[in-house]
Amino acid sequence: MDQIYELFNKIKDKQPLVHHITNSVTINDCANATLALGGRPVMADSSNEAAEMAAQSSSLVINIGTLAEETVESMLKAGKAANEKGIPVIFDPVGVGATAFRSDSAKKILANVDCSIICGNMSEIRTLAGLPSSGQGVDSGDSMEGAEALAKKLASELKATIAITGAIDVVSDGEHTVRIQNGHPMLAKLTGTGCMTNSLIGVYAGTDNKPFEAAAAGILTMGLAGETAHQNLRANEGTGMFRVRLFDAFSTLTVEDLKKGARING
Amino acid sequence: MDQIYELFNKIKDKQPLVHHITNSVTINDCANATLALGGRPVMADSSNEAAEMAAQSSSLVINIGTLAEETVESMLKAGKAANEKGIPVIFDPVGVGATAFRSDSAKKILANVDCSIICGNMSEIRTLAGLPSSGQGVDSGDSMEGAEALAKKLASELKATIAITGAIDVVSDGEHTVRIQNGHPMLAKLTGTGCMTNSLIGVYAGTDNKPFEAAAAGILTMGLAGETAHQNLRANEGTGMFRVRLFDAFSTLTVEDLKKGARING
Amino acid sequence: MDQIYELFNKIKDKQPLVHHITNSVTINDCANATLALGGRPVMADSSNEAAEMAAQSSSLVINIGTLAEETVESMLKAGKAANEKGIPVIFDPVGVGATAFRSDSAKKILANVDCSIICGNMSEIRTLAGLPSSGQGVDSGDSMEGAEALAKKLASELKATIAITGAIDVVSDGEHTVRIQNGHPMLAKLTGTGCMTNSLIGVYAGTDNKPFEAAAAGILTMGLAGETAHQNLRANEGTGMFRVRLFDAFSTLTVEDLKKGARING
Incomplete structure (x- = not known):
């Protein structure tokens, strides 16, 4: 995966502008994760300006973690504006399947916007693929069994890269599929690590x-970053310091760290 | 209060899903406090999905810290859905009394939703009880004098557990009343410690x-957790590190810590 | 600038109530920065209560980082209510010029509300002054060349104090102009440092x-605070710990620190 390291090295020059239309829970974390990796975040979710902001950005991240009717309209407008300009769209289908409103909104987005990348947990991706799922709230309730085949199939159908996050993550564009074995269980004890993953993807895709x-x-x-954050914890430190060390890691990771630490199987 | 310790020990198995309809200021803190204690947060404040999400949750936390007309509607819908299913509703009347809109919204909520627990500061609880209050913005301006009698009376009237937070906290269900003397003044120097208290209550009530x-x-x-966080501060550390240590404490507290540290008088 | 130190010393007694109508990205940081310096934050952005809350506050901070139609209405109502009571209004024109909606909203605000202080980056202030600007998203794309003359001119035109933030900050009320050379480049790697600056200004103006x-x-x-935060970083610490140390500094800075560290040229 030499192209990953090339992408990483290009961030500094490009300083991609990553437009987010995202949820109110983790919006600050998404902005700081974007900055820590070398991107520039911008968040504009009014339907009065979402398209105009998207059109001048390097990438667009759409996240349905907290939805409102106007936000869905903004996502559609911004997504279409991004598509017209060839700007990559990253879609995080948070909690899709949990309510009819989320599922309907996700369908509208997929029907109207060409998403370059869709990244979610197993329950979310199963829902998008029309399979039964056992998600609860915004958490996955499904095992990762069959994740590679599912990602590959959905990628071909949607002409997008599909990423399924879990203990082992799977990424497929329909032709190539990789498994990524990095990560740490404490990441599940922080809100927004899935959202921030999509922001980091937005930085790379915008580069x-x-x-x-x-x-x-x-x-x-x-x-x-999750592994590094955990390694740097001391006795009696918990999720408070883990979060701090996570952002420390985002902002200090080197390409050598990536090369040495990556556990990716093609 | 052995039942407190039993509740604590049950969290891990139950991993309660705590639905929040809350304010935009501290929503991230509420989610991370819920996770740190072992619950699973979900936040959905659109009137299109609030009820559906509440119906599948273990508890519902309603917080009026930042209100909008649609959010009030969502609170009513979600509260009714929770009531129908016997899911406990926790109500945090942030800043009630500061504006007519907040007071009217709180009245609507109390008139339409059976709240299991109402937890606020002295000015907020006085306002709910129809007493004059001296709150400013979201802060209490009233002394804790008479807090026990007030909590007891309002609990009987509303058929709810009433908690009044202050230097010494008071909890009453109309029959039993306790005073809790834990805490630290630095908690007042962080935004959202009241909101997070309601989220923690949501984890326990959902368990x-x-x-x-x-x-x-x-x-x-x-x-x-506030006491522990303060004890772990070093020279020159202030509210930044206090906040980190607070979340560390939420996520590392043991039942032995609770038993040893509790200063509760029945 | 002895008056700065006098202002600082008065915060503790006044504990100003700083009302914010601000963006969803950094709203929590603004609240915690306000508290750390000794103010009391309140955030109420519904048009149903914004004016009523503003009228009882010590200062009002308006920040257009994420705008919605209702929020603009709330800003106008709150701004007028503050003006009627002689409560200082601080305006942070985040990303003005990036979209027509932001520019139009800023114009409406300036046409209807007397702002005591307007504080933004060079691209934002150039846009307000009707000059061409090269901002991207919410970041400045313009050099600080001519900042002093621009601040002075715009201050006279708008009868307000104009602050332009950059590597060297400039403040002018049309008669007096100062340059402030404090700060650290890492501040640009955190979201919301501009927003928090306006909250800190709100604490002082409300005092x-x-x-x-x-x-x-x-x-x-x-x-x-940025300088202090950076000095307190250890090896391998990045923006996560920098943020913690920034809030530590807000909450532990003394008037002696200010006097010793200030690099202000009249």
Whole structure:
């Protein structure tokens, strides 16, 4: 995956502008993760300006973690504006399947916007694929069994890179499929690590429009940062300091760290 | 209060899904506090999905810290859905009394939703009880004098557990009343410690529907975590590191810590 | 600038209530920065209560980082209510010029509300002054060349204190102009440092209504806190710990620190 390392090295020059239309829970984390990796975040979710902001950005991240009717409209407008300009769109289908409103909104987005990358947990991706799922709230309730075949199939159907996050992450563009074994269980004890993964992917995709590599790079970066954050914890430290060390890792990771730490199987 | 310790021990198995309809200021803190204690947060405040999400949750936390007309509607819908299913509702009347809109919204919520637990500061609880209050913005301006009698009376009237937070916290269900003397003044220098207290209560109430014990347990957890966080500060550290240590404490507290540290008087 | 130090010393007694109508990205940071410096934050952005809350506050901070139609209405109502009571209004024109909606909203605000202080980056202030600007998203793309003359001119035109933040910050009320050379490049790697600067200014302006001194004091506080935060970083620490140390600094800075560290040229 030399292209991942090339992408990483290009961030500094490009400083991609990553437009987010995202949820109110983790919006600050998404902005700081984007900055820590070398991107520039911008968040504009009004339907009055979402398209105009998207059209001047390097990538667009759409996240349905907290939805409102106007936000869905903004996502559609911004997604279409991005598509017209060839700007990559990353879609995080948070909690899809949990409510009819989320499922309907996700369908509208997929029907109207060409997403370059869709990254979610197993329950979310199963729902998008029309399979039964056992998600609860925004958490996955399904095992990762069959994840590679599912990612590959959905990628071909949607002409997008599909990433399924879990203990082992899977990324497929329909032709190539990789498994990423980085990460740490404590990442599940922080809100927004899935959202931030999509922001990191947005930084990579906004640096160079290579969806498969960008998705793998974003997931690898989150996984390695989680490992580093955990290693740097001392006795009696918990999720408070883990979060601090996670952002420390985002902002200090080197390409050598990525090369040494990556556990990716093609 | 052995039942508090039993509740604490049950969290791990139950991993309660705690639905929040809450304010935009501290929503991330509420999610991370819920996770740190072992719950699973979900936040969905659109009137299109609030009820559907509440119906599948273990508890519902309603917080009026930042209100909008649609959010009030969502709170009513979600509250009714929770009531129908016997899911406990925790109500945090942030800043009630500061504006007519907040007071009217709180009245609507109380008139339409059976709240299991209402937890606020002295000015907020006085306002709900129809007493004059001296709150400013979201801060209390009233002394804790008469807090026990007030909590007891309002609990009987509303058939709910009433918790009044202050230097010494008071919890009453109308029959039993306790005073909790844990906590630290630095908690008042962080935004959202009241909101997070309600989230912690939501975790306990979602683990087992015992409102009185859940309210006491949530307040005790916040108080002890505040003490622990302060003890772990070094010279020149302030509210930044206090916040980190607070989440560390939420996520590393043991039942032995609770038993040893609790200063509860029945 | 002895008046800055006097302002600082008065915060503790006044504990100003700083009302914010601000963006969803950094709203939590703004609240915690306000608290750390000794103010009391309140955030109410519904048009149903924004004016009522503003009328009882010590200062009002308006920030257009994420706009919605209702929020603009709330800003206008709250701004007028503040003006009627002589409560200072601080305006942070985040990303103005990036979209027509932001520019139009800023124009409406300036046409209807007397702002005591306007604080933004060079691209934002150039846009407000009707000059061409090269901002991207919410970041400045313009050099600080001519900043002093621009601040002075716009201050006279708008009868407000104008602050332009950059590597060297400039503050002018049309008569007096200062340059502040405090700060650290890492501040640009965190989201919301501009927003928090306006909150700090809100604390000072709410303590005593001296716009020029309050603007300089807020910018100096942010700059010094940034320097302190950076000095306290250890090897391998990045933006995660920098953020923690920034809040530590807000909450532990003394008037002696300000006096010793200030690099202000009249």
